[in-house]
Amino acid sequence: xxxxxxxxxxxxxxxxxxxxxxxxxxxxxxxxxxxxxxxxxxxxxxxxxxxxxxxxxxxxxxxxxxxxxxxxxxxxxxxxxxxxxxxxxxxxxxxxxxxxxxxxxxxxxxxxxxxxxxxxxxxxxxxxxxxxxxxxxxxxxxxxxxxxxxxxxxxxxxxxxxxxxxxxxxxxxxxxxxxxxxxxxxxxxxxxxxxxxxxxxxxxxxxxxxxxxxxxxxxxxxxxxxxxxxxxxxxxxxxxxxxxxxxxxxxxxxxxxxxxxxxxxxxxxxxxxxxxxxxxxxxxxxxxxxxxxxxxxxxxxxxxxxxxxxxxxxxxxxxxxxxxxxxxxxxxxxxxxxxxxxxxxxxxxxxxxxxxxxxxxxxxxxxxxxxxxxxxxxxxxxxxxxxxxxxxxxxxxxxxxxxxxxxxxxxxxxxxxxxxxxxxxxxxxxxxxxxxxxxxxxxxxxxxxxxxxxxxxxxxxxxxxxxxxxxxxxxxxxxxxxxxxxxxxxxxxxxxxxxxxxxxxxxxxxxxxxxxxxxxxxxxxxxxxxxxxxxxxxxxxxxxxxxxxxxxxxxxxxxxxxxxxxx
Numbered sequence: 033x034x035x036x037x038x039x040x041x042x043x044x045x046x047x048x049x050x051x052x053x054x055x056x057x058x059x060x061x062x063x064x065x066x067x068x069x070x071x072x073x074x075x076x077x078x079x080x081x082x083x084x085x086x087x088x089x090x091x092x093x094x095x096x097x098x099x100x101x102x103x104x105x106x107x108x109x110x111x112x113x114x115x116x117x118x119x120x121x122x123x124x125x126x127x128x129x130x131x132x133x134x135x136x137x138x139x140x141x142x143x144x145x146x147x148x149x150x151x152x153x154x155x156x157x158x159x160x161x162x163x164x165x166x167x168x169x170x171x172x173x174x175x176x177x178x179x180x181x182x183x184x185x186x187x188x189x190x191x192x193x194x195x196x197x198x199x200x201x202x203x204x205x206x207x208x209x210x211x212x213x214x215x216x217x218x219x220x221x222x223x224x225x226x227x228x229x230x231x232x233x234x235x236x237x238x239x240x241x242x243x244x245x246x247x248x249x250x251x252x253x254x255x256x257x258x259x260x261x262x263x264x265x266x267x268x269x270x271x272x273x274x275x276x277x278x279x280x281x282x283x284x285x286x287x288x289x290x291x292x293x294x295x296x297x298x299x300x301x302x303x304x305x306x307x308x309x310x311x312x313x314x315x316x317x318x319x320x321x322x323x324x325x326x327x328x329x330x331x332x333x334x335x336x337x338x339x340x341x342x343x344x345x346x347x348x349x350x351x352x353x354x355x356x357x358x359x360x361x362x363x364x365x366x367x368x369x370x371x372x373x374x375x376x377x378x379x380x381x382x383x384x385x386x387x388x389x390x391x392x393x394x395x396x397x398x399x400x401x402x403x404x405x406x407x408x409x410x411x412x413x414x415x416x417x418x419x420x421x422x423x424x425x426x427x428x429x430x431x432x433x434x435x436x437x438x439x440x441x442x443x444x445x446x447x448x449x450x451x452x453x454x455x456x457x458x459x460x461x462x463x464x465x466x467x468x469x470x471x472x473x474x475x476x477x478x479x480x481x482x483x484x485x486x487x488x489x490x491x492x493x494x495x496x497x498x499x500x501x502x503x504x505x506x507x508x509x510x511x512x513x514x515x516x517x518x519x520x521x522x523x524x525x526x527x528x529x530x531x532x533x534x535x536x537x538x539x540x541x542x543x544x545x546x547x548x549x550x551x552x553x554x555x556x557x558x559x560x561x562x563x564x565x566x567x568x569x570x571x572x573x574x575x576x577x578x579x580x581x582x583x584x585x586x587x588x589x590x591x592x593x594x595x596x597x598x599x
Contacts (some may be wrong), residue, residue, distance in 0.1 A: 038521065040531035048123075056568065063587070067359045071246050088524055095534045097322065102330070103241055110158055111162075113147055113150055113151055113154075114151065114165055114169075114296050116147050116381065118165070118169070120144055120274060120571070121169065121274060122274070123297075134185065134486075135303070143338070143381050143391055144276060145281065145326050146338055146341060146342065147381060148268070148281040149170060149192065149281065149335075151169065152281070153334075155288060156288055156553045157283070163326065164259070170281055170283055171186075171257075172257050172267065172283065172296060173185040173187045173203070173269055173298065173588040174257065174267070176194050176257075177255045185267060185269030185270075185271055187205045187210055188207040190205040190206065190207050190210070190211070191205070193222075194259055195226055195227070197230045197234050197262065199233070199237045199238075199262050200230065200233045200234070200237065200263050200264040200265070201232060201264070201265050202226050202229050202266050202267075202268065203265060204223065204226050204267075204268040204301070206269070209273075210268065210301055211301065212225040212301040212302055213225050214434075227446040228316065229266065230266075231316055233264070233266055233324065235317075235519060236320045236321050236352055237324065239321075239352045239412075239413070240321070240325060243410070243411025243413070243417055244323075244351070244410055245410050246418055247328055247331040247332060248328070248331065248580070249264050249295055250284075250293060251499070252265065252294035253455065254284060254285055255283045255285070256285075264295070264296070264297070264324075265294065265296040266297045266299060267298045268298075268299060268300070268301040269301055271298060271299070271300050272300040272302075272304060273307070277300055277303070277308065277322075278297060278299035278300060278323045278372070279322075280297040280298075280326040280330075281295065281329060282296070288358070289368065291334060291425075291427070292331045292332065293330050293334050294330070295326065295330045295334075297323045297324070297326075297327060298314075299319055299320065301313040310358065313358050314358065318349040318353055318356050321348050321352040321353055322337060322345045322348060322349050323345075325344065325348040326341065328340055329344070329345070332421045332424055332425040333424050333425055337377060338381075339376065339378075339392040339431065339490070340420070340424065340431035340435075342391065342393055343398060344361060344396070344399055344417055344420075345396075345538075346359050346393045346404075347359075347396035347400055347417065354384055357468075362391075363394045363396075363397055363473060365391075366391065366457045367391075367393065367394020367395060368395060368397065368454075368457060369394060369397065369472070369473055369475050370394075370473065372457060372475045372514060373394070373508065373512050373513070374509075374512055374513050375510055376512065377431065377594045378390060379392050382560060384463060392551075399417050399420075401449070401453045401456060402439075402453075403465060405449065405452070405464070406442055406444075407491075416439075418440065419438040419442075420434050420438040422438075423438050432446070432511075433585070436585060438469065446583065446585065447537065447539055448538065450539075450581055451513075451539035451583055452464055452553075454475075454513035455541035457461050457472075457474065457475040458475045458515045458577045458579060459543045459545060459577060460472040460474060460541060462549070462550070462551025462552075463552060463553055465551065470497060475515060483539060487516050487518050487594060487596065488519065490523050490570075490596050490597075491521075492595070493593070493594070493596075494516070494593070494595075508582045508591075508592075509582040509590075510537070510573060510585065511581060511585070512581070512582055513580060513582070514579070515579040515580075516577070516578045517577055518576045518593065519574065520573050520574070524569070524570060525567045525569050526568050526576065526597065526598045527564060527566060527596070527598075528540075528542045528565055528578050528594070528595075529562065529563065529564045529594070529597070530563045530595075531561060531562050531595070532562070532591060532592065533561065533591040534560065534561040537561075538558055538580065538581070538582065538590055538592065539556065539581050539583050540565075540579055541552070541554070541556060541557065541579045542554040542555075542556060542568060542579070543574065543576075543577040543579065544575070545573065545575045545577075546572040546573055547572060548572070550572070554566070576596070578594060578596070579590055580594075
């Protein structure tokens with residue numbers, strides 16, 4: 033959804049305590065590369081995490097006085113998933129028992145596409161009562177005798193019409209709250225907004241499938257309540273009232289047997305500026321680019337990991353409608369830039385506890401970074417993301433392996449690109465930054481006082497291993513990073529060295545910035561447990577950023593000591 037089993041992407045026992053100072057705490061992770069059917073947290077695991085996060089388990093000396101504690105503990109039961117979806121879709125005032133709908137554009141709205149996907153993926157294990165509730169949630173707005181008129185985009189018996197184009201059909205209600213604006217400039221008895229939506233779907237299909245070469249959404253001929261043909265069905269409904277631009281889901285009867293299934297989508301019926309704070313056509317365009325790509329993803333592997341699904345769908349907005357830039361709103365929220373010390377592929381969609389919410393929209397910047405570093409294109413779109421999805425479509429290959437295989441085929445590695453990406457998020461402009469980096473927020477670097485010395489200025493020595501404490505051990509988890517800002521003190525040059533606990537996954541980058549804004553980056557090469565930058569020139573340099581990344585695709589802990597020395 034613009035805005036799968038919910039699972040913790042191989043972080044089965046992982047939880048974080050995010051502090052304002054950038055420190056965090058976690059229970060040791062034990063899972064390896066996730067299996068295709070990996071599950072979320074179960075009851076005992078969730079209890080273990082809660083215990084690990086209890087105040088008495090934390091060392092007060094590790095916490096800044098002003099720190100706000102945020103625990104990242106995701107929903108672990110089907111019932112919680114059902115409550116998330118039902119509350120999200122309770123968009124009518126007549127259903128107060130289902131919870132209050134979220135405000136449009138709320139940063140705490142759930143990822144409805146993937147919550148619904150998770151529920152569909154669990155269908156075989158549900159109780160009869162749960163199956164009935166899930167089937168209601170997954171039902172098309174036009175489904176006859178839909179069992180709950182309070183939930184979601186339900187036309188509730190109102191007459192509907194459909195307009196089809198080359199690839200898709202747009203459905204709309206002719207009356208009621210889901211009906212689009214009636215304006216019909218050409219007087220062809222089709223509302224202008226319906227025609228605009230269909231035109232936009234055709235534009236996006238051409239950009240993503242015809243030109244860029246991604247798979248087309250699968251035909252829905254086997255779905256009982258499909259539209260008038262096998263084309264992609266898009267339904268207009270007032271989902272903006274619940275805080276949503278749109279979502280895609282599936283009623284494909286092959287859901288339990290196949291990794292490739294058909295989809296149908298629902299988008300808001302008018303994209304009103306009063307709800308979305310943007311011109312309606314802009315909101316429509318990026319929503320269709322995003323949601324249509326979810327339908328494309330379902331043609332590769334609908335059970336893929338959340339961060340790959342949501343990250344690449346949000347990235348696609350940038351490829352099809354580069355000038356709109358609506359996706360920048362997500363990089364200001366939880367994600368690899370604002371919380372680099374949390375694994376990039378970690379997800380938490382529990383909006384019932386907003387302070388724990390950790391979606392994966394912001395990971396679109398990783399795919400943007402890859403596309404800018406590996407610029408081969410088809411139809412104006414970098415091909416590396418399509419190459420990743422081609423790998424993900426293979427049986428038994430999940431997200432991290434798919435990215436790794438695709439990057440290896442390009443002559444680089446996941447580790448190398450993740451380390452560079454982590455450094456780019458600290459200084460997003462200049463060499464190896466982003467083309468639009470001046471508009472990005474930055475990953476806040478840390479200066480952590482320690483004994484001996486402090487890393488406020490060169491030279492410095494600091495034990496920087498207090499990232500995620502677990503009883504006696506401190507470590508940076510997989511696919512996460514931290515950076516430290518240091519100021520030169522009149523030195524002509526300096527050398528940055530990280531001494532680690534020997535984890536083979538450690539990589540680093542040093543970034544220098546001059547008073548005039550010139551950016552230079554230097555790799556930190558590791559031999560065994562020690563990584564060094566070599567001599568770095570400091571003439572005119574006003575800030576040094578030392579980035580350490582744990583590039584492991586598994587749950588390896590990383591400890592380190594930072595030393596910056598000068599001749």
